[in-house]
Amino acid sequence: MAHARGMGAEVIETCVPAVNEDGLGFAGGHGFVETDRYVLDGERDEWVDLRLSPEGGGH
Template sequence: MENAYVGDVLVGCSTVRPPEGEAGVVTVIARVLPEWRGRGVGALLYENGLAYARVLGADAVETCVLAVNEDGLRFAGARGFVEVERYVLDGERDEWVDLRLSVTGC
């Protein structure tokens, strides 16, 4: 996990989950508080996470975004991610979108 600060203010964070099993899929998630979006923070977090995914030997990279987060979906789509699944976790109401970037996109 990496935190992003502007001065002393936490503005975002990222998570990189290492590959599980033989699939070689690494999960990279970059989160930026709404008021800090569009300033390059997410791009920096994502690029750092993607670089680490490469070090881990990723064959593909996945991410997940809340369906209502249009900025996040646009961000992922602009970087070549494609939707693979939408779902609601048991007992929850929020819809999530899983997206994938092939190794050629890494």
């Protein structure tokens, strides 16, 4: 994340399957916050979009 910031990234986003509790916990522990939950058309799996704010540095 530091490299992305160094390259000028203002926003860093990721997408994690909702069933992946470890992945959601990892992202949350690094400063990501949930911005959306959705199920793609024709699918059953729920996805979670997360965003690291410009102030959030992560680890």
